[in-house]
Amino acid sequence: MSREALQVQQESLYPALHRLEYKKLLASNWELSETGREAKFYELTANGRAHLKAETENWKRLTDVVGLILKGTLEGFS
Amino acid sequence: MSWLQRLFARRRMERDLDKEIQFHVESQVSDKERSGISEIEARRLTRLEFGGTEQIKEDCRQSRGTMWLESLVQDVRYGLRQLRKSPGFTFIAILSLTLGIGANTAIFTLLNAILLRPLPVQKPSELLLFGDGQSQGSMSSIPDGNTKLFSYSFFRDFRQKDTSFSGIAAVDSSQSATKASIGGAAYQTAHVDLVSGSYFSVLGVPAFLGRTIGESDDGTDGAGPVAVASYSWFQRQFNGDPSALGKTIRIQSHDYTLVGVARPGFYGYTVGQSTDLWIPLSMEKAFSRPGWNGLGDRFFQSLYLIGRLKPGANPTQANAETNVLFKQILGSYLGPQPSQKHLDELAHASVQLTPGGRGVSYLRYAFSVPLEILMAIVALVLLIACANIANMLLARGVARTREVAMRMALGASRRRIVLQLLTESLLLAFLGAAAGVALAWKASAVLLSMATPGPNPVPLNLTPDMPVLGFTLGAAVITALLFGMLPAFQAAGLEFTPALKDGRGSSSSTTRGALARSLIVGQIALSVVLLVVAGLFVRSLINLSDVETGFDKHNVLIFSLDSSTANLPRGTPEEIRSVQLQEQIEDRVQNIPGVKADGFAFFTFNQGGWTDEVLFQGIPRTQSNGGEVFFNITGKGYFPTMGIQLIAGRLFNAQDTQMSNKVAVINETMARRFFPNGSAIGRRFGIGETPDHPGEKEVIGVVKDAKYSTLTEGTLMAAYFPCTQNPGFYGNFAVRYALGANRQEIVSRTRRAIAEVNSNILVNNVGSLEEQADGSIATQSLVARLSSFFGIIAVFLGCIGIYGLLSYSVARRTSEFGVRLALGARSHMLLWMILQECILLLVLGLALGVPVALSSTRILKSQLYELSPLDPTAISIAIAAVSVMTIAAAWLPARRATKIDPMQALRTE
Numbered sequence: 001m002s003r004e005a006l007q008v009q010q011e012s013l014y015p016a017l018h019r020l021e022y023k024k025l026l027a028s029n030w031e032l033s034e035t036g037r038e039a040k041f042y043e044l045t046a047n048g049r050a051h052l053k054a055e056t057e058n059w060k061r062l063t064d065v066v067g068l069i070l071k072g073t074l075e076g077f078s
Numbered sequence: 079m080s081w082l083q084r085l086f087a088r089r090r091m092e093r094d095l096d097k098e099i100q101f102h103v104e105s106q107v108s109d110k111e112r113s114g115i116s117e118i119e120a121r122r123l124t125r126l127e128f129g130g131t132e133q134i135k136e137d138c139r140q141s142r143g144t145m146w147l148e149s150l151v152q153d154v155r156y157g158l159r160q161l162r163k164s165p166g167f168t169f170i171a172i173l174s175l176t177l178g179i180g181a182n183t184a185i186f187t188l189l190n191a192i193l194l195r196p197l198p199v200q201k202p203s204e205l206l207l208f209g210d211g212q213s214q215g216s217m218s219s220i221p222d223g224n225t226k227l228f229s230y231s232f233f234r235d236f237r238q239k240d241t242s243f244s245g246i247a248a249v250d251s252s253q254s255a256t257k258a259s260i261g262g263a264a265y266q267t268a269h270v271d272l273v274s275g276s277y278f279s280v281l282g283v284p285a286f287l288g289r290t291i292g293e294s295d296d297g298t299d300g301a302g303p304v305a306v307a308s309y310s311w312f313q314r315q316f317n318g319d320p321s322a323l324g325k326t327i328r329i330q331s332h333d334y335t336l337v338g339v340a341r342p343g344f345y346g347y348t349v350g351q352s353t354d355l356w357i358p359l360s361m362e363k364a365f366s367r368p369g370w371n372g373l374g375d376r377f378f379q380s381l382y383l384i385g386r387l388k389p390g391a392n393p394t395q396a397n398a399e400t401n402v403l404f405k406q407i408l409g410s411y412l413g414p415q416p417s418q419k420h421l422d423e424l425a426h427a428s429v430q431l432t433p434g435g436r437g438v439s440y441l442r443y444a445f446s447v448p449l450e451i452l453m454a455i456v457a458l459v460l461l462i463a464c465a466n467i468a469n470m471l472l473a474r475g476v477a478r479t480r481e482v483a484m485r486m487a488l489g490a491s492r493r494r495i496v497l498q499l500l501t502e503s504l505l506l507a508f509l510g511a512a513a514g515v516a517l518a519w520k521a522s523a524v525l526l527s528m529a530t531p532g533p534n535p536v537p538l539n540l541t542p543d544m545p546v547l548g549f550t551l552g553a554a555v556i557t558a559l560l561f562g563m564l565p566a567f568q569a570a571g572l573e574f575t576p577a578l579k580d581g582r583g584s585s586s587s588t589t590r591g592a593l594a595r596s597l598i599v600g601q602i603a604l605s606v607v608l609l610v611v612a613g614l615f616v617r618s619l620i621n622l623s624d625v626e627t628g629f630d631k632h633n634v635l636i637f638s639l640d641s642s643t644a645n646l647p648r649g650t651p652e653e654i655r656s657v658q659l660q661e662q663i664e665d666r667v668q669n670i671p672g673v674k675a676d677g678f679a680f681f682t683f684n685q686g687g688w689t690d691e692v693l694f695q696g697i698p699r700t701q702s703n704g705g706e707v708f709f710n711i712t713g714k715g716y717f718p719t720m721g722i723q724l725i726a727g728r729l730f731n732a733q734d735t736q737m738s739n740k741v742a743v744i745n746e747t748m749a750r751r752f753f754p755n756g757s758a759i760g761r762r763f764g765i766g767e768t769p770d771h772p773g774e775k776e777v778i779g780v781v782k783d784a785k786y787s788t789l790t791e792g793t794l795m796a797a798y799f800p801c802t803q804n805p806g807f808y809g810n811f812a813v814r815y816a817l818g819a820n821r822q823e824i825v826s827r828t829r830r831a832i833a834e835v836n837s838n839i840l841v842n843n844v845g846s847l848e849e850q851a852d853g854s855i856a857t858q859s860l861v862a863r864l865s866s867f868f869g870i871i872a873v874f875l876g877c878i879g880i881y882g883l884l885s886y887s888v889a890r891r892t893s894e895f896g897v898r899l900a901l902g903a904r905s906h907m908l909l910w911m912i913l914q915e916c917i918l919l920l921v922l923g924l925a926l927g928v929p930v931a932l933s934s935t936r937i938l939k940s941q942l943y944e945l946s947p948l949d950p951t952a953i954s955i956a957i958a959a960v961s962v963m964t965i966a967a968a969w970l971p972a973r974r975a976t977k978i979d980p981m982q983a984l985r986t987e
């Protein structure tokens with residue numbers, strides 16, 4: 001959330017978290033935060049990790065292909 | 079957390095969500111504060127960045143996936159609250175739905191039990207019935223056209239052939255209500271079915287206890303003196319004690335061993351009759367019935383045949399194959415040199431295989447058309463009730479505009495509003511349906527007993543089963559959509575019929591007006607249709623009850639006697655003893671004070687009949703005298719008892735004995751058709767198309783025509799023969815008593831007289847001729863009563879609609895009327911102004927309804943007695959009734975408008 005390059009709209013964050021939790025990709029529990037208040041902490045479940053890995057690989061393949069295409073196109077231009 | 083847990087942990091989840099969002103906001107605020115922004119500014123910025131917390135929370139709930147269920151529960155609770163808030167509306171809506179859905183369920187329950195429900199047998203869809211099962215009794219000739227009954231010989235020969243059937247079962251077409259005694263105890267009425275040895279195995283009905291009837295019981299004549307009991311009879315008689323097996327049961331005057339009990343829930347192949355005992359067909363001779371010839375006769379056709387198709391066999395092919403074999407087998411029965419007449423008959427005969435999984439039922443024959451008509455009527459009533467509730471909901475919608483607007487402003491989507499309003503409608507419909515099922519449960523039994531009057535109720539299981547509950551559920555959902563859809567869309571401000579679109583949003587009240595008006599036009603149209611139908615049925619019933627019966631139905635008792643336990647001689651010259659017994663009874667009862675006349679008869683009225691052709695000596699057969707003649711066998715006192723008048727000659731008397739000349743009394747029509755110009759007295763005829771005994775009977779008297787089987791029958795030829803010359807015990811004993819005589823006293827003294835003559839002759843039941851006559855038109859009378867009842871309800875609902883609409887419009891226009899009155903309008907002008915609106919609706923409704931009625935009543939033609947389906951009286955009465963009621967409903971609010979005080983009306987503005 002802190003990186004400027006990827007700014008998740010705050011209003012979409014919580015629905016997204018709840019959706020992932022409902023799909024059992026995230027698990028949550030209430031713990032004390034550093035400020036001493038109770039906060040909800042989310043962590044990936046085993047399912048979630050597997051899903052993340054699969055999706056990451058998908059993404060990587062996609063970017064690789066897109067990269068290749070872009071590279072070819074760019075070379076064509078030069 | 080499963081979705082169910084989520085549903086119940088709703089409150090905790092809401093708290094957690096609050097806390098989570100709260101935490102996020104707080105940490106954002108404190109982050110910002112740390113970077114030096116004031117708290118107020120930090121909160122403002124956070125809120126700007128974060129957006130509306132309520133929307134985010136709603137999105138979170140949505141993404142949990144169980145939102146629909148949560149909101150459903152919410153909607154139901156909200157809906158219930160709303161309904162409780164307006165008890166008047168809720169009461170009327172649920173009442174009309176209970177009536178509407180209840181009536182539909184009641185009729186469907188009967189329809190299901192009589193027409194649709196399969197028998198509790200194995201794979202009912204594999205069963206095929208030979209013929210359509212709409213015939214009962216016995217036939218002795220090759221039938222013209224479709225054969226419905228078959229002989230035992232045919233059954234045996236057909237089974238030998240290789241066919242598409244894995245098995246064939248046979249059951250006697252007429253179930254006998256006869257007498258049985260267990261271990262020497264008193265005789266009780268029992269319903270006995272004669273069945274083939276293959277019956278239970280082909281139908282796939284296992285024994286609950288012991289064994290069922292098998293092939294070995296049905297091998298040779300008299301081979302199987304065994305009986306299988308139905309589960310309910312076994313429970314009634316033995317309280318379910320298994321030691322009952324092996325006990326001796328005396329049926330009539332023959333002993334049978336109880337070998338088994340059939341599976342619970344199986345009551346035989348005939349729907350609407352419940353079998354107590356099954357015995358093998360091999361026992362037919364021991365089992366007494368007047369005129370029953372037994373198994374040897376190849377043309378004694380009295381059985382239903384039921385075949386079970388081999389797996390994968392084709393019904394069409396089975397049909398073709400059966401017809402070929404049918405002609406082949408029947409052909410072989412005609413002997414080496416069959417007559418041309420028999421060959422012609424055989425060429426025309428055929429068998430039609432019909433689906434056999436639902437059994438056979440005379441109820442089906444009698445009630446299928448009336449039930450379908452009633453089903454259509456109650457469906458229309460439900461439609462009218464829907465229109466009414468829709469109208470009320472539309473009115474409520476206007477009152478709830480603010481509520482809906484508020485909810486939309488708070489972020490509810492239109493979809494959500496529509497769903498919520500539909501949930502309310504569904505709630506109403508389900509509440510109505512639940513009450514309707516309870517109503518239908520009772521009502522269907524009442525309807526059945528009204529349609530089939532008699533001492534014994536028709537055994538038909540009318541407990542709501544899955545198809546009935548499914549039907550009701552479906553009806554409730556469709557009803558809710560019908561009446562809830564329009565008002566819901568209307569309330570949510572969705573335009574969904576461009577034609578009704580006359581302005582958007584704020585002017586929805588005019589749209590509502592147009593909608594409400596079209597609903598009322600529809601209601602008026604449907605009411606007219608229903609009233610026309612009701613009028614036709616009532617007029618037809620009046621015609622029926624005015625039919626000249628030819629007998630006097632008042633003050634006549636009919637005793638139904640059973641002689642099967644008296645062990646009277648049959649088929650021997652000794653049989654005359656039966657007649658002597660009858661004459662002794664007749665004489666004794668004649669002496670009871672108050673009895674005017676009495677006599678035995680084969681049939682009285684509406685009890686079936688014995689028909690055949692006759693041939694007079696020296697009279698050629700013509701078109702007019704060629705028809706069937708209705709025969710009856712009676713005692714001497716029968717004619718005065720029935721009030722059938724003698725026209726010429728004499729009635730039976732003591733001179734007509736077994737030894738004397740065979741005599742007959744015929745009716746006017748028969749005399750006229752055979753002797754248009756001369757007297758029939760002294761002429762002789764024989765029974766049959768080509769009589770075996772030509773000229774056997776001499777006509778000694780001519781009596782007036784009467785109705786014999788039904789009130790609707792045409793003018794029939796009839797001939798009566800004396801009991802003395804046609805010996806046998808005829809179980810119908812008619813007694814005419816004097817006006818004002820004590821009926822109860824006569825019944826008990828007659829019973830005593832019968833017991834004194836022979837204590838083994840049992841009285842099955844006592845009724846009156848009037849009951850028999852009225853019972854024969856019970857269905858018509860029920861249909862007339864029900865259709866009138868529903869017609870009145872329809873008109874009444876329509877009136878409520880008009881009253882509501884006009885009351886509302888008068889209330890809204892109070893100030894307008896005030897101004898008009900202040901400016902000098904006369905009150906009758908106002909009255910007319912409002913009535914005009916109603917008359918317009920009425921005219922539109924009639925313009926729609928009358929053509930529909932005219933074009934649809936043709937379907938009723940077969941159900942109307944001597945009445946055109948376009949009967950002008952019925953149609954005018956319907957139109958007049960609807961018009962008067964509509965205007966009366968409009969009159970009340972219109973009067974109120976004229977009573978407006980202009981000063982007050984203007985002030986309230």
